[in-house]
Every structure is written in C-alpha cells, then in structure tokens.
Amino acid sequence: TDFEFHPADMNTIFVTLTGKEIR
DSSP states (O other), X not given: OOOOOOHHHXXXXXXXXXXXXXX
16 A cells, blocks of 8 residues: 655644644
C-alpha cells in the first residue's frame, strides 16, 4: 500500500486530536 506519514500530515493530525502543535 502507498500509506505514508509525512511530518506536515502528522502535525495536522496531532493538532486535530489534541488542539496543540508538535514542538
């Protein structure tokens, strides 16, 4: 499968889930 996590995507997901940004 072509399933990859890119840094920008992970940050977006993290913000969506927690309401905070990855620092």
